[in-house]
Structures are given as structure tokens and as C-alpha cells.
Amino acid sequence: MARTRPRPAAANEASALQAALAAEHAAVYGYGVVGAYLSGAALTAATSDWVAHEVARDSLEAMLRSAGQQPVAAAVAYRLPHRVHSSAGAMSLAVTLEDRVATAYLGVVAVTSTRIREFGARELLATAMRAASWRGRTVAFPGFPAGALHTARG
Amino acid sequence: MIARYDAVVRGSGQLAAVLRPLRAEHRAHLAQLRSRLIVPPAAAARSAAASEERSAAAAEERSAAASPSPAAAAAPALDGASGRGSSDAGSGSASHGEPADVPAGRAAAISFLQGAERAAAATLLRKLPAVSPSLAQLMASVAASEATHVAALAAAGGTA
Numbered sequence: 090m091a092r093t094r095p096r097p098a099a100a101n102e103a104s105a106l107q108a109a110l111a112a113e114h115a116a117v118y119g120y121g122v123v124g125a126y127l128s129g130a131a132l133t134a135a136t137s138d139w140v141a142h143e144v145a146r147d148s149l150e151a152m153l154r155s156a157g158q159q160p161v162a163a164a165v166a167y168r169l170p171h172r173v174h175s176s177a178g179a180m181s182l183a184v185t186l187e188d189r190v191a192t193a194y195l196g197v198v199a200v201t202s203t204r205i206r207e208f209g210a211r212e213l214l215a216t217a218m219r220a221a222s223w224r225g226r227t228v229a230f231p232g233f234p235a236g237a238l239h240t241a242r243g
Numbered sequence: 244m245i246a247r248y249d250a251v252v253r254g255s256g257q258l259a260a261v262l263r264p265l266r267a268e269h270r271a272h273l274a275q276l277r278s279r280l281i282v283p284p285a286a287a288a289r290s291a292a293a294s295e296e297r298s299a300a301a302a303e304e305r306s307a308a309a310s311p312s313p314a315a316a317a318a319p320a321l322d323g324a325s326g327r328g329s330s331d332a333g334s335g336s337a338s339h340g341e342p343a344d345v346p347a348g349r350a351a352a353i354s355f356l357q358g359a360e361r362a363a364a365a366t367l368l369r370k371l372p373a374v375s376p377s378l379a380q381l382m383a384s385v386a387a388s389e390a391t392h393v394a395a396l397a398a399a400g401g402t403a
Contacts, residue, residue: 191387198383199376206371210383214364217387218394227391229268230275230384238275238381 102205103158105196106149109209112193113146114163119186122169126179135183138219142190145212152205180223187220191232244269244389247359250345251352258349261399262356265392272385279378353400357393364389 120139127135150160170185171178194216197209217231230238248266252259345352367386371379 195380195384198371198380201376203372206379207368210368210371210379210386213383214368214387214390217384217391221391221394227265227268227388227395229271229388230381231387231391232380232384238271 099156102200102202103153103156105193105200105209106153106156106205107158107161109190109193109197109212110146110149110153111161112190113142113149114161115167116142116186116190117146118163118167119169119182122173123179123183123186126173126176128176131176131180134222135179138183138187141215141219145190145215148208152208183223184220187216187223188232191216191220192234195232244359244363245273247345247356251356254345254347255349255352258352258399265395268388268392272388275381276385279381349400353396357396360389360392360396364393 117139120135120142124132124135124139153160169182171182173179173182191213194209194213198206198213200206200209213232217228220231221227245266248262248269252262252266346355364386367382367389371382374382
């Protein structure tokens with residue numbers, strides 16, 4: 090019986106979407122920690138961002154299922170990049186979460202499907218906005234790890 | 244974009260401290276997009292001349308940092324066009340030469356920049372389907388950065 094192999098492009102798309110989904114799972118978990126150390130307007134912002142990641146997660150899961158893929162499941166718990174003991178630490182964690190999600194969406198932007206590429210670009214923009222808000226400043230190349238691109242100063 | 248920022252700073256020096264970091268990011272965008280310029284085959288024989296042009300462009304950029312007025316005129320087209328030479332990418336009448344007149348007043352000037360940022364980001368996003376994966380990543384990242392500039396400018400006194 091002949092087996093049908095998935096086309097390489099589809100495999101790349103699924104891989105990129107799964108990576109983004111894994112990052113979204115981590116962000117949803119991480120924002121639970123972020124919110125625990127915030128209050129007032131910052132907590133409201135964290136809650137809004139948490140919901141945004143849940144929505145993105147659900148979108149990714151739907152896209153994967155429609156492509157015949159089993160979405161990667163969330164882990165029971167995640168190791169945080171650093172310990173959080175304060176609101177400042179919580180905001181720093183939010184920045185890290187958003188940066189990691191942005192990097193994952195850069196992978197989605199690299200696929201050849203126009204629809205998926207545009208989805209990745211939209212989500213990259215959204216996560217860059219959230220990161221800038223938590224960071225308190227903008228960066229030149231959201232999603233690219235620091236130093237990955239030479240940045241001019243002037 | 245660089246020319247627009249320069250024009251606003253010329254008209255309102257008080258905004259310089261706010262605008263300088265954003266302008267620096269546009270310079271970084273320009274440098275990255277320029278580094279990915281594709282030279283058409285017909286121009287290969289003129290590679291030496293092209294190399295000289297690039298050197299000149301780089302020199303222009305250096306002089307722009309010191310003396311902002313004339314040198315950045317070419318920036319909007321390159322920045323928005325992502326190295327593809329499209330004339331619509333610089334968002335509006337500033338694609339060639341000096342940017343459009345900056346409206347008077349701090350809030351209006353910031354709104355002027357916000358509009359330019361939005362237009363530049365939208366242009367980049369429209370071009371995504373037609374470019375290579377690596378260029379798409381760069382263009383999407385630049386568009387995302389420009390979108391964050393709109394919010395940063397709002398914090399500086401523009402509109403949200």
C-alpha cells in the first residue's frame with residue numbers, strides 16, 4: 090500500500106504553526122504568573138494580553154486541525170526564565186514571553202502560504218505592541234533575537 | 244521615514260529627545276533593507292559602479308546623522324520599498340525629495356509621523372506575499388516595529 094507523504098511546504102507550515110502554538114501555550118501559562126504580581130492598570134493590561142494569547146492559541150489549534158495536524162498540547166508547568174518576586178519582575182517576564190512568541194511568529198512568516206504568512210505577520214505585530222508596552226520602549230526588529238541583525242545607530 | 248523625522252525635529256527641536264530613538268530604529272531598518280537589495284542581472288556588469296553608489300549612499304547616511312537636511316531624501320523610498328524599488332512604499336508625496344510639509348504644532352507633527360508610520364507598515368505588509376521567506380521575516384519585523392512607533396508617538400503627545 091502506497092503511503093502519501095505530506096508535501097514539504099505543508100510540513101514546514103505545520104512545524105512553524107506548532108512552534109508558535111507551543112510559544113502561545115507558554116505565554117498563557119506565564120501570564121498567569123505575571124498577573125499574580127500586578128494590580129490596577131498593569132493587571133488589567135496583563136489580563137487583556139493573557140486573553141489575546143488564548144485567542145491566538147485557539148486560532149493556531151484550529152489552523153492545525155484544519156490541516157489534519159494534531160496540535161501540540163500545553164505542558165503541565167513551565168520553567169520560568171527567571172524568578173518573579175515583584176511587579177518589576179512580572180513585567181520583565183511579560184517582555185520575555187512576548188519576545189519568545191514574536192520569534193516563533195517570525196517562523197510562521199517564513200512559510201510560503203500567503204494566508205499563514207499574513208497571519209504570522211499580524212500576530213508578530215500584536216506581540217510586538219505588547220512587548221513594547223511592557224518594555225517601555227520600542228525595538229528595531231521585533232522577533233529577531235538581540236544581535237541577530239546588525240543595528241545602526243544614528 | 245528618516246526624512247520625515249528629520250523634518251519634524253527641524254521644526255520642533257523639543258521633540259528631538261523623543262524622536263531620536265525612533266529615528267535610529269528607522270536607520271537600522273534602512274540598513275538592513277539596503278543590505279538585501281537585489282541587483283538586476285543587467286546591472287551585474289556595472290557592479291563596480293553599483294558598489295560605488297552603495298558607498299555613496301552609506302556616506303550620505305553618515306552625513307545625515309550629522310547634518311540631517313538633504314541627505315535623507317532618498318530614505319523613504321528605500322525604507323518602504325524594502326529594496327524592491329517600488330515608488331509607493333514611502334507612503335505619500337515624500338517618495339522623492341523632501342517630505343511633505345510638516346504641520347505646525349507638536350500634536351499635529353506627531354500625528355503626521357504616526358500617519359507615515361501606519362502607511363509604511365501597511366505597505367510592507369501588503370508586499371509580504373511576493374517576497375522570499377527571509378525578506379518576509381525582515382519586512383514583517385520592520386512593520387511591527389513601525390506599529391510600535393505609532394504607540395510610542397501617542398505617548399509623546401499624538402493620538403492613540
